[in-house]
Each structure stands twice: as structure tokens, then as C-alpha cells.
Amino acid sequence: MSAVRLSPTSYVILGMIALRGPSTPYDLKRAVGHSVGYFWNFPHAQLYSEPDRLADLGLLALSVEDSGRRRKTYSLTDRGRAALRAWLASPTDEHFQMRDIAELKLFFNEVGDPDSVPSLAAEQIKQHEERIAVYEGMVERFGDDPASRPRMITLELGLEMEHAALRFWTALAEGDLDRLRRARKGTTTGTSSSTTAE
Amino acid sequence: MSAVRLSPTSYVILGMIALRGPSTPYDLKRAVGHSVGYFWNFPHAQLYSEPDRLADLGLLALSVEDSGRRRKTYSLTDRGRAALRAWLASPTDEHFQMRDIAELKLFFNEVGDPDSVPSLAAEQIKQHEERIAVYEGMVERFGDDPASRPRMITLELGLEMEHAALRFWTALAEGDLDRLRRARKGTTTGTSSSTTAE
DNA sequence: GACAGTACCGTCCGAGACAGACGGTCAACC
DNA sequence: GGTTGACCGTCTGTCTCGGACGGTACTGTC
Missing domain, CATH: 1.10.287 (Helix Hairpins)
Structure with missing residues (x-):
């Protein structure tokens, strides 16, 4: 279906939105910080750029609230949920990586x-x-x-x-x-x- | 002294050459593969570009063998060894990172x-x-x-x-x-x- | 020794990842 | 209504990533 390769970080975003419901990048940033961030770290800037990419792919839906601060809320589409589920069910070939x-x-x-x-x-x-x-x-x-x-x-x-x-x-x-x-x-x-x- | 920031990968290269003596990128590639590569992975392309950077900084010495295949052998300079030693002695503030x-x-x-x-x-x-x-x-x-x-x-x-x-x-x-x-x-x-x- | 086949070795490139500076926005308090 | 500091989002240049690609040496064949 989707010939696009999603990075693990993409799935972190999809997954977090699946768990939390519609979220803004900043919501995600805080949620990631004290959970998944401990074993999959990435710079917060990704949380602002990557969701747009995912929205372009139809995996997230974007709703902009233009009251006051520009603020984007992303929610999971059916295709997004399907992509996440497919990934969760796919075999995991790689060994974990350590950087110590x-x-x-x-x-x-x-x-x-x-x-x-x-x-x-x-x-x-x-x-x-x-x-x-x-x-x-x-x-x-x-x-x-x-x-x-x-x-x-x-x-x-x-x-x-x-x-x-x-x-x-x-x-x-x-x-x-x-x-x-x-x-x-x-x-x-x-x-x-x-x-x-x- | 050197105001340049070296990445951990740079130190892997310095360290490997310190342990093995003068080496070519390919030597390093093989040596890394079954040792330090297990806990600090990086693409082999780095092993071809990074040593040149280190040579520019005076931390490695380059000797080119132009017989047949272009082949570069790098060896550690005194400044390189000093940089490595300084790093080894410096405090380690970061926690290890996992990617699983x-x-x-x-x-x-x-x-x-x-x-x-x-x-x-x-x-x-x-x-x-x-x-x-x-x-x-x-x-x-x-x-x-x-x-x-x-x-x-x-x-x-x-x-x-x-x-x-x-x-x-x-x-x-x-x-x-x-x-x-x-x-x-x-x-x-x-x-x-x-x-x-x- | 010309040739083909194969393992070895080096380089390049586009796409992301990265850190962190920077600037705008808000709430609170004076 | 001005100031302050915390909160939030964006941008930039640089480095990393992985893997395709192309060149080079070796080996065997006739």
C-alpha cells in the first residue's frame, strides 16, 4: 500500500498519538520526555517537522487552531492506525543498538x-x-x-x-x-x- | 588547545589506530566490525571521510601508497594520542543511549x-x-x-x-x-x- | 597472457537526524 | 500597561545514515 519507508521515529509519533489521542507537537514532546524518550531519544525539532510529513502521507490529520498562538493538533487517521498496526505486527529483525x-x-x-x-x-x-x-x-x-x-x-x-x-x-x-x-x-x-x- | 569538537566516532577511530597501529580505512572497518561495532555502530563511509578530517586537525598522519589501488594509511600523531588520552580522562556525563x-x-x-x-x-x-x-x-x-x-x-x-x-x-x-x-x-x-x- | 568472473575496496549522494539558537506568545504580577 | 520569565514553535547549518555504485585486485580458464 504505502511504498514509503517510515523511520522508527515516525512510528513513535504515530504511537504516541494513538495512545494519547489528538496531540500538539508540544504535548508529544512532554509525553515523550518521561516515557519513550528513555529508550528512543531524538531532538524535539523532529516533533514539529515529522508530523507534517505524516500528514502528507495521509497517516495523520491536521487541525489548526488559529486562536492566539499558531498551534497544530494532529490526530490519527484510519490509514495511520493501520500503518502503526502493520508495523507492530511486522517481524523485528534488528538487534538493539547501544551507544555508551x-x-x-x-x-x-x-x-x-x-x-x-x-x-x-x-x-x-x-x-x-x-x-x-x-x-x-x-x-x-x-x-x-x-x-x-x-x-x-x-x-x-x-x-x-x-x-x-x-x-x-x-x-x-x-x-x-x-x-x-x-x-x-x-x-x-x-x-x-x-x-x-x- | 584544540577548539574543535570531536565526535565519539572520531575517538573510535583514534582509539582503534592507537590499539592497532597504522591502519587503512578498510582495516578499521574489519576491526570495528567484530569489536567496538557491537556497542557503537556507524556506517563504514565514516571511516573514509573522518580520518581525513582528523588528519587536517593534525591528529593523524597520512601516508599514501600509490602502488596499485589508491590506499591511505593513517597513523597516530603525538597530538592525536594526547587528544585521545585527554578524552579518556575526561568525565563522562551522558547516560548510555538505547535504541531498541x-x-x-x-x-x-x-x-x-x-x-x-x-x-x-x-x-x-x-x-x-x-x-x-x-x-x-x-x-x-x-x-x-x-x-x-x-x-x-x-x-x-x-x-x-x-x-x-x-x-x-x-x-x-x-x-x-x-x-x-x-x-x-x-x-x-x-x-x-x-x-x-x- | 587475454579474458571472465568474483571478491574486495572506496566514493558518492539524497534523505534524515541533529543541536541549539532564536523569536514569538502567554500569564502573572506589579 | 509594562516588565518579566516561563512556555512554545521554527529555523539553520552541519553531520549522519545507509546503501547504491564503480573501480581494482585476484583467481581460474583456455
Whole structure:
């Protein structure tokens, strides 16, 4: 049907409007900021240009309110909802991508001063603890609200990842990376095993 | 000193040349592919344009071999090494960024067909298991080589993250997310606690 | 050694993504 | 009604992205 390729960011916009109903770019900006923005970041300018593109494609409907501030409200069309549904149902071939400056620095560490590792680890521990606190705060505030329950699920993934990172940097700081390997042996859920035997 | 802003990708190039010695873009491409590329991906075209920029800045030295194929070999200058070291020692303020299509789909799942979750989870489980196998294979091949020991450390972080994701998707597939929360309570290393009490 | 076939290697290009400066708009308070 | 500061939208130049494309070396064939 639509031969156009939509970027993940396009689907974020479609998805947010599907969840929230008709929205202005600024509505989206705020909503994204404390939800999906944590695992799919993009500059807010996209939220002003991309919806127009989607409207051109017939996936969003635009209604302009010219009272006072120029303000555009976008709502989902049937075609937009269909496109979103099709994407949701399509296979996901790509592996997630990480971009971690700290990991980069650690990788190249041997070129520099070995003494910088402890401070790097300390920074990372702090950051991940803070992020965990943010996530836990969300769980406390919204965890009991049945309406936001679906969205709590992704938080759970975020928390797992944060804790994984925190465990790593903590073990590194304490010079006991072997502990991680040992701990992993016990945690494997047993659904299947990795293909390389040992 | 240098008022120029280098991107993380620039430092990847400097770092790779620091680790490997003088290299051509293609050398870098292959080397990146099975190492740093796993946690900092970028298109290979960058490896042809960026070194020239770095050479202009005096951070790399260029030697052209005009026998046969035009081929450029870049090596690190003292200023390049200094820039890399300075970066390695500088504080890391940013949190890592994730880009996970699967997580996005999960977040917007309620808009679509709930039945798509199991297949999404199954795909993810497979992907993460495969990636774990790749990493484990590397550990087996290079784990005993003292020279590559430093680089094994980042692998350990990769493995932690992969296992975290695997645990999550497995729990989701089995409909037992609560298990994750319970398990996390026990694993906390105790360096500190999150700021939100419960 | 001419030729074809194939893997290797480098370059280019249009479409987006990006950061962040900038300017307009509003509410509140004096 | 003027001033202030928070709120909201737009714009710009630059960089990134991915992938198509084209050139180059190697290998085997006769």
C-alpha cells in the first residue's frame, strides 16, 4: 500500500498519538520526555517537522487552531492506525543498538591512564543508580494504575538493563569481574542454552 | 588547545589506530566490525571521510601508497594520542543511549494486536541468545590471551546486558514478570540504595 | 597472457537526524 | 500597561545514515 519507508521515529509519533489521542507537537514532546524518550531519544525539532510529513502521507490529520498562538493538533487517521498496526505486527529483525561513551572509554582504556578506571566506574555507578531511582519512582506512582500497566512493562526492561550495567560497573570497581560470570551461571532461565558449549 | 569538537566516532577511530597501529580505512572497518561495532555502530563511509578530517586537525598522519589501488594509511600523531588520552580522562556525563525497536513495539503494543507479543518475545529471545553465543565464542577464543584481556572486559558488560534482556523477554514470554522484581531484590550489591524509599 | 568472473575496496549522494539558537506568545504580577 | 520569565514553535547549518555504485585486485580458464 504505502511504498514509503517510515523511520522508527515516525512510528513513535504515530504511537504516541494513538495512545494519547489528538496531540500538539508540544504535548508529544512532554509525553515523550518521561516515557519513550528513555529508550528512543531524538531532538524535539523532529516533533514539529515529522508530523507534517505524516500528514502528507495521509497517516495523520491536521487541525489548526488559529486562536492566539499558531498551534497544530494532529490526530490519527484510519490509514495511520493501520500503518502503526502493520508495523507492530511486522517481524523485528534488528538487534538493539547501544551507544555508551563509558563503554567506549573502557574499551580504549589501555591507551590511557589505568587510574582513570575507578573514577569512570564511580561516575557510571552514580548515573545508573540515579536512573534506577527515576524508574522506581515511576513504578511507585503509576504501578497501581491499571491504565498505565502496559507501559510499566517496558519500565521493567529498563530496570533490568540498568541493574545489569550497575552490577557490571560495581564489580569492575571492586575488581571482581569473575563474580559476574559465576552469578550468570546460576541465573540462566533454562529456556534454552547458548550454542557454544564449553 | 584544540577548539574543535570531536565526535565519539572520531575517538573510535583514534582509539582503534592507537590499539592497532597504522591502519587503512578498510582495516578499521574489519576491526570495528567484530569489536567496538557491537556497542557503537556507524556506517563504514565514516571511516573514509573522518580520518581525513582528523588528519587536517593534525591528529593523524597520512601516508599514501600509490602502488596499485589508491590506499591511505593513517597513523597516530603525538597530538592525536594526547587528544585521545585527554578524552579518556575526561568525565563522562551522558547516560548510555538505547535504541531498541522491540522495546518500542512493546511500548505501543496495546494499540495493536495483543497476540503479537509472544512472537515478538520469541524473536528477541532468539536474537539475544545468538548474540550471547557470539560473545561467548569470543571469550573462548581470546579469553586466555593476555594481550586481549583488556578488551575482554567490555565483553563482560555486553554479556551482562544481553543476559538482562534475555531474562526480561523470557519472563515476559512466560508471563512472570514479577519474578524479575523478586530476583532483583536479592542481587543488589549493596554499594548504595536508590533514593526513593518504599 | 587475454579474458571472465568474483571478491574486495572506496566514493558518492539524497534523505534524515541533529543541536541549539532564536523569536514569538502567554500569564502573572506589579 | 509594562516588565518579566516561563512556555512554545521554527529555523539553520552541519553531520549522519545507509546503501547504491564503480573501480581494482585476484583467481581460474583456455
